[in-house]
Amino acid sequence: MSTREQQREKVVALLAEHLLDTGLSQTSLRQLASAAGVSDRMLLYYFPDKAAVMTAAIERVAGSLMAALAYLVPEGVTLPPPALLSQLATMTLREDMQPVFRVRVEIVAAARSGEPFATLAATILSGFREWVAARLDLPAGADRAATAVAILAIVDGLALVGICSGTDTAQGAATAIDQLLQG
């Protein structure tokens, strides 16, 4: 593996950490370079332009989300919607996952500003939706895709509330949703 490829790998890992720490608020080339321990000049040697840098770093973050999902409910296992939602909500509000969802919300918000965020937002949602759809235990005739998106929306909504009101409040909301679904 060439030096260039090794450095790309190292840089992407550091940038993913940086995104989890600071979101999209510190993402000038010079700030990214500093977080990655290289010069801005070198960042643009490893990657063709800033969009490629951001794409690589965000895809790494998205990968950590998918890894957490894989651990949460293994492939092949299915759950009824309220149970799956409950599992996902718990994971979303876990301290180590909160940063991931904060970044996710920021990417969706940034989607309006164009590429690469529009594509990234759609891709992440798409992957997440397929994961949920594959793990839903549904009665015949139910709309699997729509139910999956519904669960996603609730999870994202909890994350969003967590951002501006704190985890405790979001935790209370998650409990309330559980009860609404049971009763």
Added chain:
Amino acid sequence: MSTREQQREKVVALLAEHLLDTGLSQTSLRQLASAAGVSDRMLLYYFPDKAAVMTAAIERVAGSLMAALAYLVPEGVTLPPPALLSQLATMTLREDMQPVFRVRVEIVAAARSGEPFATLAATILSGFREWVAARLDLPAGADRAATAVAILAIVDGLALVGICSGTDTAQGAATAIDQLLQG
């Protein structure tokens, strides 16, 4: 009313429209000034700094949200959670309200970058939550605040999904949530 105050009023109205059109993606002083039909120099004559400009414009947008809510369920009327959520979800996905919620999501995402967005995000959520709490028809002993936040989270989640997947998808999710709550 002084010229200055008249201009402030006119500028705020135009900027609110601008925000609904373009979100937070076109918000340099010069871009705002252009949208308001004045020079950037004058914007900073009407307002002390950029943060004050943004605050005024965003509060105007938030006002239009509260107005829509007042029309949706008048004061004094209460509904059980699933019914209230259904009403809110329908309103959220209405074509004329979609821009309002897009801006809301962007403000929450921007909260991490500091003021004035952090305060604005918290304030808007707070007003929205109180509105919901006051219109909830709940059994005795239920956690009113938590249930209100839960409904809010679902509404915001639908808006977020609408942003990256389109209104149709979000509409399907809203229907699925209705069914989860009924069945």
Added chain:
DNA sequence: TCAGTCATGTAGCAATCGCTACAGAATAAC
């Protein structure tokens, strides 16, 4: 009429943005 506040345009500052030209160092190829 004349001083004084209000209103507005012109011009530009220092900082930061993404990006690049250029040169030199290191390494590999033969």
Added chain:
DNA sequence: GTTATTCTGTAGCGATTGCTACATGACTGA
């Protein structure tokens, strides 16, 4: 040992950012 390729630092470009100094017109109260 020479040549060619890969790597990396310095320096800076033109554009954009939030904001301001300065001057001048417009209106107002005495």
